[in-house]
Amino acid sequence: MYLQFRDEVAAALTSALDALDLPTDDLGIEDPPEGVDAVLAASAAFRLAGEVGAPPPQVAGRIADEIDAAEYDLVEAATAQGPYVNFRASDAYYEGTVEAAQSETFGRLDPTGESAVVEHTSANPTGPVHVGRARNPIVGDAVARVLDFAGYDVDRHYYVNDAGRQMAVFTWAYETFDEDDLPDPEREKADYDLVRYYRKGNEVLEDGDPDEVEAAEEEITAIMQGLEAGDEETYDRVGEVVDTVLGGMRESLGRLPAEFDEFVKETRFIRDGSVDDVVDRLQDLDEAVYEDEAWQLDLAAYDIEKNFVFLRSDGTTLYATRDLAHHEWKFQNYDRAVTVLGEDHKLQADQMRATLDLLDNDTDQLRQVIYSYVNLPEGKMSTRAGTGIDLDDLLDEAVDRAREEVEDRLDDRIRDDDLTDDDVERIAEQVGIGAVRYDIVSKQPAKAITFEWDRALDFEAQSAPYVQYVHARCCGILEEAGLDSADTDGALAGVDASVLDAEAERELLEVVARFPAVIEAAAEDLEPHVVATYTREIADTFNTFYRECPVLRDDVDDDLRDARLALVAAAKHAVGNALGVLGVAAPRSM
Structure with missing residues (x-):
């Protein structure tokens, strides 16, 4: 309303x-x-x-x-x-809000008739997903969910770097070294298995015998040139490595969850001639110069000091060149193109937008979400040498800590009578991973984050568990009233909401009513953190209502009881859908 x-x-x-x-x-x-x-x-x-x-x-x-x-x-x-x-x-506003929010899809906006592609994560398939990069899939997936809930037809894409030097190095290393010469993998998982070859290859290239390095560099260059030339055998060799590592990375990302509709490989645009076409058009521009043994664009007119390099002297293109063809493909197939990038790609993002403009593209279609990185208290981390913390480690730790917290909060009676071991494990998974995701997505993307366990898993503070507990409490009230909390769609429609005139009831209704507008604003500005802010507000407001307005107490008459139950269902839908938009589970019990 x-x-x-x-x-x-x-x-x-x-x-x-x-x-x-x-x-x-x-x-x-x-x-x-x-x-x-x-x-x-x-x-x-x-x-x-x-x-x-x-x-x-x-x-x-x-x-x-x-x-x-x-x-x-x-x-x-x-x-x-x-x-x-x-x-x-007016009273009609409050009564209409109760009625509208009885729908399980409350907050979802009407279809816009526009399509959007959200490209996020797109980490090079060189090993396990690192926690420092975890903000990209979390923010990117939330942006896609917001746009979907706001009525856009959304595709989620992962752009795969399968043609650059890193993948050539990886392929050479995978084909060169014996497993007996490598350390045991840190996990029984494909990306952990193969990353050992990549790390070994980099060690040799940095500190190996000069003759060995020279031979390696020749093979690496041959792989890169084979890809550019469209050699099928080279595609197959590199593809084996890329697809195997991606399989492991997808398992990790699926735990967040962050799912994709398509993995778009950059070699696709080499093979179909799009990259050659882009290079030809770039070379024809007045801004094109040949300097330092490479073709470049002078972007000074766009207040960009560093030239955009798009072709090496040996005829091989760069990731950014291939990404130009990728973006033009997006513009042809979607109304809006959203790319989620780390702060270290800010220059690349500016160069990309300027170059696309020079190539006569409508850059109003392009929106770029730039985020800062996630740090742990011990500082920034790097995976190239096998140091730091992987996303799998973080999520395992989150579930373990959440399990301990849940166990500590259960007395023996509740534990024995109401919750099984499977229930505890489910709650630990929902709360632990939800805590990580919520803590990261709730901050403005441009602000750096230092992830802290005590804050993220604090059931009393404004964290994921705090909001999740409100959803569980709503479900508990509805279950106690004899309703199925998993299916309350319209179950309480038609109640007399005019009796909801207490201050706490009206305040909760006003917050519930704003949810569609929160989705609208988050989609317009591509800022899912405003949805997280909303969840904290509705959680606070619901808790005030819960304290001041008993729902099932014996002295509450039937009309008021039913109206308050309808308000609880409305709050459940708003909280649950808001958490869903953030990619955070909404538990029915905690």
């Missing part, structure tokens, strides 16, 4: 300003100041004061006087308070 209420407020303001012969281009609709009894406020009086020649409070009063709330279904009153016009909601 919030979106409809906002539309009515906009219509009321527009009508009032038209009557006063004032411009309507900026209505200034916003959340009211804290402590104000209103759902929305308008600050247009600030903008119009100079034009009217009167102080903002006086202008706000004139606007409010022109609004007849009786003309609108959801607006109860429009009143001036200082420089603001405040809009209170």
Whole structure:
């Protein structure tokens, strides 16, 4: 109902300003100041004061006087308070919110008719996913979920680097070294198995015998040139390594979960001629120069100081060159293209956008989400030498810690009667991995994160377990009332919600009602962290309602009981769907 209420407020303001012969281009609709009894406020009086020649409070009063709330279904009153016009909601707003939120799909917006591709993670398939890079799949998957919930037709892509030097090194190493010369793998998993060859290869290239290194470099160059030339045997050799490592990486990413609709290999654009076409067009640009034995673009006109290198002297292209062809393919097949990148790719992102513009692409289709990295308290980490912590390690630790926390919170009676070992394991998995994911996605992407266990797994603080517990509590109330908490779609529709007039009830309804607008804003700005902020707000508001408004107590009459149960179901849907948008499990019990 919030979106409809906002539309009515906009219509009321527009009508009032038209009557006063004032411009309507900026209505200034916003959340009211804290402590104000209103759902929305308008600050247009600030903008119009100079034009009217009167102080903002006086202008706000004139606007409010022109609004007849009786003309609108959801607006109860429009009143001036200082420089603001405040809009209170009618009973129909609150009753409509209860009714709308009985749907399990509450918050999902109507289809936009637009398609979007979200490319994220795209880590080079050279070994296990490292925890320092874990923010990419978590943020990327959440962005895709937000867009999907906002009505876009979304595809999730992983762009695979299978043509660069790293994969040539990996292929050479895999074909050169015997397993007997390698340490045991850290896990029985494909990516951990093969990464040993890659690390061994880098050791040899850095510190090996000069003759051995020279021979290796010749083979590595031959592999790269074979890929560029379209040699099928070379494709097969590299593909064996790439696909095997990707298989292991996908298992790890699936635990988050982060799933993909397609793994798009860069060799695809070499083989179909797209890369050659891009190179030809780049060389024809006035900005193209040949310097330092490479073709480059001078992007000074875009305030980019470093040239964009797109072709080596030996005729081989670079990852960024192939990514240009990849982006043009996205533009041809999708209305919006979103790419999630680490902060160390900021220059590359700027060069990519500028070059795509020079190639006459509509770069308004492109949105780039830049994020900073995740650190653990001991500092930044690197995987190239086999140091640091892998994503699997982090998730295992999260589940172990969550299991301990759950066990500590269970007394013997609850443990024996209500929760089996399987239940405890399920909750530990949902809470532990949810804690990691929530802690990372809840921060603004540009801000660096130092992940801390005590904060992430704090059931009392504003963490994933805190929000998850609210969902479980809603389910518990519904189950106690004889309802199936796994299927409450419409089960409490048609109740008399007019009896929900207590302050705590109205505040919870107002927060529930805002959920679709939160999805709308998160999708517009590609900021899933605003959904996390919303989950904390609704969790706090629900807990206040829970303390002050008993649902199933004997002295609560039937009409109020049913209405409060409907409000609990509404809150469950809002919390559960918000967690789902973040990729965090919403447990029915904890």
